[in-house]
Amino acid sequence: MKGIESVRGYQEEIIEAIPSTIIVVNRNQEVLYANRNYYAKSVAKKERDVLGERLSRVIPPFLIEKTRIDDKIREVFLTGVPFDGDQLRYPGGMFYFYKIYPLKEGEASISKVVIFMENITELTRLEEELRDSYVKLENAYDELKENDEMKSEFISTASHELRTPITVINSYIEMFEEGMLGELGVVQREKIQIISSQIEHMIRLVEDMLDTSRLESRKLKIHKSSIKVDEIARKVLDELSRLSGLKEQAVSLTIEGPLSEIEGDGRRITQVFNNLLTNAIKYTHNKGKINVIIRDEPYDIQVSIVDNGIGVAKKDHSKIFEKFFTGNGSSLTRESGRMGLGLAIAKGIVEAHKGRIWVESEIGKGSTFIFTLPKA
Amino acid sequence: MKLLVVDDAPEMLKAFRDILEAHGCEVYEAENGEEALIKYADMKPDIVLMDILMPRLDGISATKRIIQGDPFAKIIVISAVGKSGLEKECLVAGAKEFVVKPFKVRELLNSIDSLVKQ
Numbered sequence: 001m002k003g004i005e006s007v008r009g010y011q012e013e014i015i016e017a018i019p020s021t022i023i024v025v026n027r028n029q030e031v032l033y034a035n036r037n038y039y040a041k042s043v044a045k046k047e048r049d050v051l052g053e054r055l056s057r058v059i060p061p062f063l064i065e066k067t068r069i070d071d072k073i074r075e076v077f078l079t080g081v082p083f084d085g086d087q088l089r090y091p092g093g094m095f096y097f098y099k100i101y102p103l104k105e106g107e108a109s110i111s112k113v114v115i116f117m118e119n120i121t122e123l124t125r126l127e128e129e130l131r132d133s134y135v136k137l138e139n140a141y142d143e144l145k146e147n148d149e150m151k152s153e154f155i156s157t158a159s160h161e162l163r164t165p166i167t168v169i170n171s172y173i174e175m176f177e178e179g180m181l182g183e184l185g186v187v188q189r190e191k192i193q194i195i196s197s198q199i200e201h202m203i204r205l206v207e208d209m210l211d212t213s214r215l216e217s218r219k220l221k222i223h224k225s226s227i228k229v230d231e232i233a234r235k236v237l238d239e240l241s242r243l244s245g246l247k248e249q250a251v252s253l254t255i256e257g258p259l260s261e262i263e264g265d266g267r268r269i270t271q272v273f274n275n276l277l278t279n280a281i282k283y284t285h286n287k288g289k290i291n292v293i294i295r296d297e298p299y300d301i302q303v304s305i306v307d308n309g310i311g312v313a314k315k316d317h318s319k320i321f322e323k324f325f326t327g328n329g330s331s332l333t334r335e336s337g338r339m340g341l342g343l344a345i346a347k348g349i350v351e352a353h354k355g356r357i358w359v360e361s362e363i364g365k366g367s368t369f370i371f372t373l374p375k376a
Numbered sequence: 377m378k379l380l381v382v383d384d385a386p387e388m389l390k391a392f393r394d395i396l397e398a399h400g401c402e403v404y405e406a407e408n409g410e411e412a413l414i415k416y417a418d419m420k421p422d423i424v425l426m427d428i429l430m431p432r433l434d435g436i437s438a439t440k441r442i443i444q445g446d447p448f449a450k451i452i453v454i455s456a457v458g459k460s461g462l463e464k465e466c467l468v469a470g471a472k473e474f475v476v477k478p479f480k481v482r483e484l485l486n487s488i489d490s491l492v493k494q
Contacts, residue, residue, distance in 0.1 A: 160429075163456040167478040168391045174481040180398040203478055221461075 021117040024103070027077055029055045029070060032112060063088065069098070069115070076100050076113050087120070095124040148216070155213040159206045166206065170199050208341040211271075212323055215348040222265045222352045229301050229373065230255050230294050232266060236273040237292065240281060247286045257296040262375050268349045269373070275342035276305045276369050283367070284309030300355065300372040308366035317359050321347045346371070377492055380404045380421040382412040382438065383454075384430040392425060399485055409433025409441075416442050416449070422492050424451040426471070428462070436469050443470030450491050454479065 007014065015022060015035055022035040031050050039045060042058075050058050056070065064070055072083045083100040090096060097120045103112040173196045175181050176188075184192065214220040233253060244251045280290045284307040293304040312320055319325050323344035350357040350371045361367035379401045381392040386407075393403045404419050406412040408430045416424065424442065428435035435453055442449045452473040453466040463474040473487055 160456050163477040164385045164388055167456075168385075168387045170478045171391045171395055171481050175395060175398065178482065180395070219459075 021115075023055070023058075023115045023117075024112050025055050025073065025115065026112055027110075029073055031055055031058055034058070062091075067098070069100075072100055073113055073115075076102050077110055080104070080110055087124075093121065094119065095121045152213045152216050155209050156217075159210040159213070162202075162206050166199065166203055169195075170203075173199060208345060211345045211348070212341050215345065220348055220352055222268060222349075224263045224265055226261050227264045227266045227269060228259065228261055229264075229269065229303065230259055232270050233273055233292055233294060233303070236270060236277060240274070240277050243278070244281045244290065247281065247284070247288070249281060249284055249286070249288050249290055251290045252292070254291060254293045256293065259294060259296050259301060260375055262301055262373055264353055264373055265349075268352075272346045272349050272371065273303075275346045276371075279342060280305055280307040280309065280367070280369070283307070297372070299376075300374045302370065302372050305369045306366070307368075311363045311365050311367050312359055312361040313363050314361075317361065320359065321357070377423070377488075378402045378404070378419060378421040379423050379425065379488070380406060380412065380415055380419060381425045382406045382409070382430070382435065383425075383427040384408055385427075388427070395481055395485070399488075401488075409435060409438030412438045413441055413445075417445070422450065423488055424449065426451050426453050428453060428455045428457060428466075436466060439466065439469045439471050450494070452484075452487060452491065454484075 018035060019037060021038045021041060022033075023031060023038060024033040025031055031053055034047075034050055038050075039047070045058065055073075056064050059069075067086065067088055075081075076083055080102050082102060085097055085099040088096040088098060096117055098115060098117045101114050101116070102110040103114055104110055172181075173192060176184060176192050177196065211220065230253075237251060237253060241251070277290070277292070284290060289306075289308050291306045293306065295302045295304075316325075321343050324340040325343075347357050350373070354374050355372045357369070357371040359367055359369050377400070379396055381389055381396070381403060382405075383389050383392065384407050389405045389407070393405070396403045404415055404421060406415045410433045412424070412426070413433070415421075426435045426439055430438075433441075435455075439451050439453065442451065447470075449470070451471045452475060453471040454475045454477060455462060455466070456477045466474050472491055475484060475487070
Protein backbone atom coordinates (compact mmCIF):
# COMPACT_ATOMS: atom_id res chain seq x y z
CA MET A 1 0.00 0.00 0.00
CA LYS A 2 1.35 3.39 -0.99
CA GLY A 3 1.87 5.89 1.80
CA ILE A 4 -0.69 8.38 0.46
CA GLU A 5 -3.39 5.66 0.22
CA SER A 6 -3.15 4.93 3.90
CA VAL A 7 -4.33 8.47 4.67
CA ARG A 8 -7.06 8.70 2.04
CA GLY A 9 -10.21 9.58 3.88
CA TYR A 10 -8.36 11.81 6.31
CA GLN A 11 -7.57 14.61 3.84
CA GLU A 12 -10.00 16.93 5.53
CA GLU A 13 -8.53 16.51 9.00
CA ILE A 14 -5.03 16.83 7.65
CA ILE A 15 -5.75 20.01 5.72
CA GLU A 16 -7.58 21.53 8.65
CA ALA A 17 -4.67 20.70 10.93
CA ILE A 18 -2.03 22.37 8.75
CA PRO A 19 -0.73 25.40 10.67
CA SER A 20 -0.57 27.54 7.49
CA THR A 21 -3.39 29.54 6.02
CA ILE A 22 -4.94 27.81 2.99
CA ILE A 23 -7.46 29.48 0.70
CA VAL A 24 -8.91 28.01 -2.52
CA VAL A 25 -10.43 30.37 -5.11
CA ASN A 26 -12.06 29.93 -8.52
CA ARG A 27 -11.39 31.76 -11.78
CA ASN A 28 -13.48 34.74 -10.56
CA GLN A 29 -11.33 34.83 -7.46
CA GLU A 30 -14.29 33.86 -5.29
CA VAL A 31 -13.37 31.92 -2.16
CA LEU A 32 -14.40 28.25 -2.28
CA TYR A 33 -12.63 27.14 0.84
CA ALA A 34 -10.54 28.51 3.70
CA ASN A 35 -8.96 26.25 6.34
CA ARG A 36 -9.26 26.48 10.11
CA ASN A 37 -6.03 28.44 10.36
CA TYR A 38 -7.54 31.21 8.24
CA TYR A 39 -10.50 31.60 10.63
CA ALA A 40 -8.19 31.44 13.62
CA LYS A 41 -6.36 34.45 12.22
CA SER A 42 -9.45 36.39 11.18
CA VAL A 43 -11.54 36.05 14.32
CA ALA A 44 -14.36 38.30 13.08
CA LYS A 45 -15.13 36.14 10.05
CA LYS A 46 -17.38 33.11 9.94
CA GLU A 47 -17.54 30.64 7.08
CA ARG A 48 -20.80 32.10 5.78
CA ASP A 49 -19.16 35.57 5.50
CA VAL A 50 -16.32 34.16 3.49
CA LEU A 51 -17.48 31.44 1.11
CA GLY A 52 -18.48 32.81 -2.28
CA GLU A 53 -17.02 36.22 -1.48
CA ARG A 54 -14.31 37.73 -3.66
CA LEU A 55 -10.83 37.23 -2.26
CA SER A 56 -10.26 41.00 -2.15
CA ARG A 57 -13.04 41.28 0.41
CA VAL A 58 -11.85 38.58 2.77
CA ILE A 59 -8.19 39.54 3.03
CA PRO A 60 -6.95 43.02 3.96
CA PRO A 61 -7.07 45.46 1.00
CA PHE A 62 -3.50 46.65 1.46
CA LEU A 63 -2.37 43.07 1.06
CA ILE A 64 -3.87 43.01 -2.41
CA GLU A 65 -2.30 46.37 -3.18
CA LYS A 66 1.11 45.35 -2.04
CA THR A 67 1.31 41.89 -3.51
CA ARG A 68 -0.91 42.28 -6.59
CA ILE A 69 -1.95 38.76 -5.61
CA ASP A 70 -5.01 39.13 -7.86
CA ASP A 71 -2.78 39.56 -10.92
CA LYS A 72 -0.66 36.63 -9.85
CA ILE A 73 -3.71 34.40 -9.50
CA ARG A 74 -4.86 35.39 -13.00
CA GLU A 75 -1.37 34.55 -14.26
CA VAL A 76 -1.50 31.07 -12.69
CA PHE A 77 -4.90 30.41 -14.25
CA LEU A 78 -3.55 31.55 -17.60
CA THR A 79 -0.26 29.68 -17.66
CA GLY A 80 -0.87 26.78 -15.31
CA VAL A 81 2.53 27.49 -13.80
CA PRO A 82 2.63 27.74 -9.98
CA PHE A 83 3.67 31.05 -8.46
CA ASP A 84 6.52 29.91 -6.31
CA GLY A 85 6.33 32.41 -3.55
CA ASP A 86 7.18 35.85 -2.34
CA GLN A 87 7.58 37.63 0.96
CA LEU A 88 5.07 40.09 2.29
CA ARG A 89 5.62 42.60 5.04
CA TYR A 90 2.63 43.39 7.25
CA PRO A 91 2.50 46.63 9.18
CA GLY A 92 3.76 46.10 12.72
CA GLY A 93 6.70 44.02 11.58
CA MET A 94 4.83 40.84 10.59
CA PHE A 95 6.18 38.84 7.68
CA TYR A 96 4.24 36.43 5.49
CA PHE A 97 5.27 34.12 2.73
CA TYR A 98 2.77 32.97 0.13
CA LYS A 99 2.53 30.61 -2.84
CA ILE A 100 -0.15 29.93 -5.45
CA TYR A 101 -0.71 26.48 -6.98
CA PRO A 102 -3.08 25.58 -9.82
CA LEU A 103 -5.51 22.72 -9.17
CA LYS A 104 -6.13 20.74 -12.35
CA GLU A 105 -9.21 18.58 -12.79
CA GLY A 106 -8.21 15.75 -15.05
CA GLU A 107 -6.87 16.99 -18.39
CA ALA A 108 -9.26 19.90 -18.40
CA SER A 109 -8.26 23.46 -17.77
CA ILE A 110 -7.63 24.88 -14.34
CA SER A 111 -10.76 25.74 -12.42
CA LYS A 112 -9.26 26.50 -9.01
CA VAL A 113 -6.04 27.63 -7.40
CA VAL A 114 -4.87 27.11 -3.84
CA ILE A 115 -3.11 29.89 -1.93
CA PHE A 116 -0.77 29.02 0.93
CA MET A 117 0.21 31.67 3.44
CA GLU A 118 2.77 31.24 6.13
CA ASN A 119 3.61 33.57 8.98
CA ILE A 120 7.39 33.81 8.82
CA THR A 121 7.80 36.73 11.24
CA GLU A 122 9.80 34.70 13.73
CA LEU A 123 11.90 33.13 11.01
CA THR A 124 12.59 36.52 9.45
CA ARG A 125 13.49 37.99 12.81
CA LEU A 126 15.90 35.12 13.47
CA GLU A 127 17.33 35.50 10.01
CA GLU A 128 17.89 39.20 10.60
CA GLU A 129 19.47 38.50 13.96
CA LEU A 130 21.70 35.93 12.38
CA ARG A 131 22.68 38.37 9.66
CA ASP A 132 23.40 41.03 12.29
CA SER A 133 25.50 38.63 14.32
CA TYR A 134 27.32 37.58 11.20
CA VAL A 135 28.15 41.18 10.32
CA LYS A 136 29.29 41.83 13.90
CA LEU A 137 31.40 38.69 13.85
CA GLU A 138 32.90 39.66 10.54
CA ASN A 139 33.76 43.13 11.85
CA ALA A 140 35.27 41.67 15.00
CA TYR A 141 37.31 39.26 12.90
CA ASP A 142 38.55 42.07 10.68
CA GLU A 143 39.48 44.10 13.72
CA LEU A 144 41.26 41.15 15.29
CA LYS A 145 43.11 40.43 12.08
CA GLU A 146 44.12 44.05 11.86
CA ASN A 147 45.35 44.01 15.46
CA ASP A 148 47.24 40.82 14.80
CA GLU A 149 48.83 42.28 11.69
CA MET A 150 49.72 45.41 13.66
CA LYS A 151 51.28 43.24 16.35
CA SER A 152 53.34 41.26 13.81
CA GLU A 153 54.29 44.50 12.12
CA PHE A 154 55.33 45.94 15.47
CA ILE A 155 57.45 42.92 16.35
CA SER A 156 59.07 43.05 12.95
CA THR A 157 59.79 46.80 13.17
CA ALA A 158 61.00 46.55 16.76
CA SER A 159 63.41 43.72 15.96
CA HIS A 160 64.76 45.62 12.96
CA GLU A 161 65.17 48.79 14.98
CA LEU A 162 67.04 46.85 17.66
CA ARG A 163 69.60 45.65 15.16
CA THR A 164 71.41 48.97 14.76
CA PRO A 165 72.10 49.59 18.47
CA ILE A 166 73.04 45.93 18.89
CA THR A 167 75.42 46.21 15.94
CA VAL A 168 77.04 49.32 17.43
CA ILE A 169 77.52 47.67 20.84
CA ASN A 170 78.70 44.44 19.27
CA SER A 171 81.21 46.27 17.09
CA TYR A 172 82.86 47.98 20.06
CA ILE A 173 82.96 44.74 22.04
CA GLU A 174 84.70 43.06 19.14
CA MET A 175 87.10 45.97 18.82
CA PHE A 176 87.97 45.60 22.51
CA GLU A 177 88.39 41.85 22.09
CA GLU A 178 90.58 42.30 19.02
CA GLY A 179 92.76 44.80 20.91
CA MET A 180 91.84 47.54 18.42
CA LEU A 181 91.13 49.90 21.31
CA GLY A 182 94.24 49.19 23.32
CA GLU A 183 95.33 46.30 25.51
CA LEU A 184 92.89 45.06 28.17
CA GLY A 185 93.76 43.71 31.57
CA VAL A 186 92.58 40.27 32.71
CA VAL A 187 89.62 41.71 34.65
CA GLN A 188 88.46 43.91 31.75
CA ARG A 189 88.80 40.99 29.34
CA GLU A 190 86.67 38.79 31.58
CA LYS A 191 83.93 41.42 31.90
CA ILE A 192 83.95 42.15 28.19
CA GLN A 193 83.36 38.44 27.65
CA ILE A 194 80.27 38.61 29.86
CA ILE A 195 78.93 41.59 27.88
CA SER A 196 79.72 39.76 24.68
CA SER A 197 77.84 36.59 25.61
CA GLN A 198 74.86 38.65 26.80
CA ILE A 199 74.78 40.60 23.56
CA GLU A 200 74.89 37.33 21.65
CA HIS A 201 71.94 36.15 23.71
CA MET A 202 70.09 39.36 22.90
CA ILE A 203 70.79 38.88 19.19
CA ARG A 204 69.28 35.40 19.38
CA LEU A 205 66.17 36.76 21.13
CA VAL A 206 65.73 39.40 18.45
CA GLU A 207 66.16 36.77 15.72
CA ASP A 208 63.59 34.54 17.47
CA MET A 209 61.14 37.44 17.61
CA LEU A 210 61.63 38.11 13.92
CA ASP A 211 61.20 34.42 13.03
CA THR A 212 57.98 34.33 15.06
CA SER A 213 56.56 37.30 13.23
CA ARG A 214 57.62 35.65 9.95
CA LEU A 215 55.87 32.41 10.96
CA GLU A 216 52.72 34.34 11.86
CA SER A 217 52.62 36.24 8.63
CA ARG A 218 53.66 33.09 6.75
CA LYS A 219 56.72 34.86 5.44
CA LEU A 220 59.15 32.23 6.69
CA LYS A 221 60.81 31.16 3.47
CA ILE A 222 62.50 27.82 3.01
CA HIS A 223 65.47 27.79 0.62
CA LYS A 224 65.99 24.15 -0.26
CA SER A 225 69.18 22.47 -1.32
CA SER A 226 70.64 19.02 -0.84
CA ILE A 227 71.52 18.58 2.85
CA LYS A 228 73.05 15.92 5.10
CA VAL A 229 71.16 15.87 8.38
CA ASP A 230 73.95 14.08 10.27
CA GLU A 231 76.48 16.74 9.27
CA ILE A 232 74.18 19.46 10.58
CA ALA A 233 73.70 17.52 13.84
CA ARG A 234 77.49 17.15 14.28
CA LYS A 235 78.06 20.85 13.66
CA VAL A 236 75.41 21.94 16.18
CA LEU A 237 76.59 19.41 18.79
CA ASP A 238 80.10 20.75 18.35
CA GLU A 239 78.94 24.35 18.80
CA LEU A 240 76.97 23.45 21.93
CA SER A 241 79.67 21.23 23.46
CA ARG A 242 80.92 24.12 25.64
CA LEU A 243 77.42 24.58 27.07
CA SER A 244 76.85 20.86 27.76
CA GLY A 245 80.43 20.63 29.05
CA LEU A 246 79.66 23.21 31.71
CA LYS A 247 76.95 20.87 33.03
CA GLU A 248 79.19 17.81 32.53
CA GLN A 249 76.52 16.13 30.44
CA ALA A 250 77.24 13.08 28.29
CA VAL A 251 76.14 13.96 24.75
CA SER A 252 76.20 11.33 22.01
CA LEU A 253 75.15 10.93 18.40
CA THR A 254 73.81 7.67 16.96
CA ILE A 255 73.34 7.23 13.22
CA GLU A 256 71.21 4.23 12.20
CA GLY A 257 71.87 3.01 8.69
CA PRO A 258 73.26 4.96 5.75
CA LEU A 259 71.35 8.24 5.60
CA SER A 260 69.84 9.58 2.39
CA GLU A 261 70.52 13.17 1.52
CA ILE A 262 67.34 15.22 1.54
CA GLU A 263 66.14 18.52 0.15
CA GLY A 264 65.92 21.12 2.90
CA ASP A 265 66.99 24.50 4.20
CA GLY A 266 70.31 23.83 5.95
CA ARG A 267 70.31 27.08 7.91
CA ARG A 268 66.76 26.47 9.19
CA ILE A 269 67.34 22.79 10.06
CA THR A 270 70.44 23.92 11.96
CA GLN A 271 68.12 26.22 13.90
CA VAL A 272 65.78 23.29 14.73
CA PHE A 273 68.70 21.22 16.10
CA ASN A 274 70.00 24.25 17.94
CA ASN A 275 66.65 25.03 19.61
CA LEU A 276 65.93 21.39 20.58
CA LEU A 277 69.44 20.72 21.87
CA THR A 278 69.64 23.99 23.80
CA ASN A 279 66.41 22.95 25.53
CA ALA A 280 67.71 19.45 26.20
CA ILE A 281 70.88 20.86 27.80
CA LYS A 282 68.90 23.42 29.77
CA TYR A 283 66.31 20.97 31.13
CA THR A 284 68.69 18.09 31.89
CA HIS A 285 70.51 17.97 35.21
CA ASN A 286 74.27 18.15 35.62
CA LYS A 287 75.92 14.88 34.57
CA GLY A 288 72.74 13.87 32.71
CA LYS A 289 72.60 12.15 29.31
CA ILE A 290 71.55 13.47 25.92
CA ASN A 291 71.47 11.26 22.84
CA VAL A 292 70.70 12.31 19.29
CA ILE A 293 69.48 9.45 17.11
CA ILE A 294 69.10 9.88 13.36
CA ARG A 295 67.30 7.13 11.48
CA ASP A 296 66.72 6.50 7.80
CA GLU A 297 63.03 5.55 7.48
CA PRO A 298 61.36 4.53 4.19
CA TYR A 299 59.84 7.95 3.51
CA ASP A 300 61.72 10.30 5.80
CA ILE A 301 64.67 10.99 8.01
CA GLN A 302 63.66 10.75 11.67
CA VAL A 303 65.58 12.61 14.35
CA SER A 304 65.09 11.85 18.06
CA ILE A 305 66.66 13.93 20.77
CA VAL A 306 66.53 11.87 23.95
CA ASP A 307 67.39 13.26 27.38
CA ASN A 308 66.96 12.04 30.94
CA GLY A 309 66.06 15.51 32.21
CA ILE A 310 63.07 16.93 34.06
CA GLY A 311 60.48 15.91 31.43
CA VAL A 312 57.25 17.49 30.25
CA ALA A 313 53.81 16.86 31.80
CA LYS A 314 51.39 15.02 29.46
CA LYS A 315 48.91 17.90 29.48
CA ASP A 316 51.61 20.19 28.09
CA HIS A 317 52.76 17.94 25.23
CA SER A 318 51.08 19.99 22.53
CA LYS A 319 51.13 23.31 24.40
CA ILE A 320 54.91 23.48 24.52
CA PHE A 321 54.93 23.99 20.75
CA GLU A 322 52.78 27.11 21.07
CA LYS A 323 54.60 30.41 21.14
CA PHE A 324 55.32 32.14 24.48
CA PHE A 325 54.73 28.90 26.40
CA THR A 326 57.39 28.57 29.08
CA GLY A 327 56.52 25.68 31.35
CA ASN A 328 53.74 26.25 33.86
CA GLY A 329 52.88 29.68 32.51
CA SER A 330 53.84 31.59 35.63
CA SER A 331 56.24 34.37 34.86
CA LEU A 332 57.77 34.05 38.34
CA THR A 333 58.86 30.47 37.97
CA ARG A 334 59.68 30.41 34.30
CA GLU A 335 63.24 29.94 33.18
CA SER A 336 64.93 33.28 32.75
CA GLY A 337 66.16 34.40 29.37
CA ARG A 338 63.47 32.53 27.47
CA MET A 339 60.52 33.84 25.56
CA GLY A 340 59.04 30.45 24.79
CA LEU A 341 59.67 30.80 21.08
CA GLY A 342 62.26 28.07 20.41
CA LEU A 343 59.87 25.15 20.02
CA ALA A 344 57.27 27.22 18.14
CA ILE A 345 59.97 28.20 15.65
CA ALA A 346 61.23 24.59 15.40
CA LYS A 347 57.68 23.42 14.71
CA GLY A 348 57.19 26.15 12.09
CA ILE A 349 60.39 25.19 10.31
CA VAL A 350 59.71 21.42 10.40
CA GLU A 351 56.17 21.93 9.12
CA ALA A 352 57.41 24.25 6.37
CA HIS A 353 59.44 21.19 5.28
CA LYS A 354 56.21 19.11 5.41
CA GLY A 355 57.62 17.14 8.35
CA ARG A 356 56.18 16.48 11.82
CA ILE A 357 57.43 17.26 15.30
CA TRP A 358 56.23 15.92 18.65
CA VAL A 359 57.36 15.02 22.13
CA GLU A 360 57.21 11.80 24.15
CA SER A 361 57.85 12.47 27.79
CA GLU A 362 57.03 11.82 31.41
CA ILE A 363 57.73 14.12 34.32
CA GLY A 364 60.99 13.17 35.99
CA LYS A 365 61.90 10.56 33.38
CA GLY A 366 63.21 12.78 30.61
CA SER A 367 61.96 13.81 27.19
CA THR A 368 62.30 12.62 23.63
CA PHE A 369 61.69 15.25 20.97
CA ILE A 370 61.17 13.72 17.55
CA PHE A 371 60.95 15.35 14.15
CA THR A 372 60.77 13.99 10.66
CA LEU A 373 61.96 15.43 7.36
CA PRO A 374 60.44 13.85 4.23
CA LYS A 375 62.83 12.50 1.62
CA ALA A 376 60.73 13.87 -1.21
CA MET B 377 92.19 53.06 1.50
CA LYS B 378 89.24 55.47 1.23
CA LEU B 379 85.82 54.37 2.46
CA LEU B 380 82.45 56.04 2.28
CA VAL B 381 79.99 54.88 4.94
CA VAL B 382 76.31 55.62 4.43
CA ASP B 383 73.91 55.19 7.35
CA ASP B 384 71.19 57.36 8.87
CA ALA B 385 72.11 56.38 12.45
CA PRO B 386 74.88 58.70 13.76
CA GLU B 387 76.00 56.07 16.31
CA MET B 388 76.46 53.55 13.52
CA LEU B 389 78.51 56.07 11.53
CA LYS B 390 80.68 56.69 14.58
CA ALA B 391 81.19 52.94 15.11
CA PHE B 392 82.11 52.48 11.44
CA ARG B 393 84.56 55.37 11.70
CA ASP B 394 86.21 53.85 14.80
CA ILE B 395 86.42 50.38 13.26
CA LEU B 396 87.75 51.57 9.94
CA GLU B 397 90.19 54.17 11.24
CA ALA B 398 91.63 51.56 13.61
CA HIS B 399 92.07 49.46 10.46
CA GLY B 400 93.95 52.32 8.83
CA CYS B 401 91.23 53.59 6.48
CA GLU B 402 90.31 57.14 5.52
CA VAL B 403 86.58 57.49 6.31
CA TYR B 404 83.91 59.70 4.76
CA GLU B 405 80.32 59.78 5.95
CA ALA B 406 76.91 60.27 4.37
CA GLU B 407 73.56 60.20 6.18
CA ASN B 408 71.34 59.26 3.26
CA GLY B 409 71.39 58.11 -0.33
CA GLU B 410 71.37 61.59 -1.84
CA GLU B 411 74.33 62.70 0.21
CA ALA B 412 76.07 59.46 -0.74
CA LEU B 413 75.80 60.28 -4.46
CA ILE B 414 77.45 63.68 -3.93
CA LYS B 415 80.18 62.34 -1.62
CA TYR B 416 80.90 59.45 -3.98
CA ALA B 417 81.43 61.84 -6.89
CA ASP B 418 83.64 64.11 -4.75
CA MET B 419 85.77 61.56 -2.92
CA LYS B 420 85.93 58.60 -5.32
CA PRO B 421 86.18 56.12 -2.40
CA ASP B 422 87.61 52.63 -2.91
CA ILE B 423 84.64 51.07 -1.16
CA VAL B 424 81.15 52.12 -0.04
CA LEU B 425 79.36 50.63 2.97
CA MET B 426 75.66 51.26 2.30
CA ASP B 427 72.67 50.98 4.64
CA ILE B 428 69.28 50.27 3.01
CA LEU B 429 66.53 51.99 4.96
CA MET B 430 67.32 55.70 4.89
CA PRO B 431 65.36 58.91 4.39
CA ARG B 432 65.32 60.76 1.05
CA LEU B 433 67.03 58.11 -1.07
CA ASP B 434 67.21 54.46 0.02
CA GLY B 435 70.36 52.35 -0.22
CA ILE B 436 69.24 50.20 -3.15
CA SER B 437 68.34 53.21 -5.32
CA ALA B 438 71.56 54.96 -4.30
CA THR B 439 73.52 51.82 -5.23
CA LYS B 440 71.88 51.75 -8.68
CA ARG B 441 72.65 55.44 -9.26
CA ILE B 442 76.29 55.10 -8.19
CA ILE B 443 76.77 52.06 -10.43
CA GLN B 444 75.20 53.98 -13.34
CA GLY B 445 77.88 56.64 -12.97
CA ASP B 446 80.72 54.26 -12.15
CA PRO B 447 80.20 50.63 -13.20
CA PHE B 448 83.32 49.62 -11.22
CA ALA B 449 82.08 51.01 -7.89
CA LYS B 450 82.57 48.56 -5.03
CA ILE B 451 79.55 48.69 -2.76
CA ILE B 452 78.82 46.49 0.27
CA VAL B 453 75.22 46.73 1.40
CA ILE B 454 74.84 46.47 5.17
CA SER B 455 71.20 45.86 6.01
CA ALA B 456 69.22 45.78 9.22
CA VAL B 457 66.61 43.82 7.28
CA GLY B 458 67.43 40.19 6.54
CA LYS B 459 64.36 39.65 4.39
CA SER B 460 64.77 36.91 1.80
CA GLY B 461 64.94 38.27 -1.70
CA LEU B 462 66.52 41.49 -0.51
CA GLU B 463 70.06 40.18 -0.96
CA LYS B 464 69.30 39.29 -4.55
CA GLU B 465 67.76 42.70 -5.14
CA CYS B 466 70.90 44.40 -3.83
CA LEU B 467 73.23 42.24 -5.92
CA VAL B 468 71.11 42.89 -9.00
CA ALA B 469 71.35 46.62 -8.24
CA GLY B 470 75.11 46.23 -8.49
CA ALA B 471 76.28 45.68 -4.89
CA LYS B 472 79.26 43.35 -4.52
CA GLU B 473 78.22 41.99 -1.15
CA PHE B 474 75.24 41.84 1.23
CA VAL B 475 75.90 41.86 4.98
CA VAL B 476 73.19 41.61 7.64
CA LYS B 477 73.44 43.54 10.92
CA PRO B 478 74.77 42.62 13.42
CA PHE B 479 77.93 41.61 11.56
CA LYS B 480 81.27 40.37 12.85
CA VAL B 481 83.81 43.19 12.67
CA ARG B 482 86.59 40.78 11.69
CA GLU B 483 84.51 39.34 8.84
CA LEU B 484 83.54 42.78 7.58
CA LEU B 485 87.17 43.90 7.54
CA ASN B 486 88.16 40.70 5.69
CA SER B 487 85.46 41.36 3.09
CA ILE B 488 86.67 44.95 2.65
CA ASP B 489 90.29 43.85 2.29
CA SER B 490 89.56 41.17 -0.29
CA LEU B 491 87.15 43.40 -2.23
CA VAL B 492 89.64 46.24 -2.52
CA LYS B 493 92.20 43.86 -4.03
CA GLN B 494 89.83 42.74 -6.81
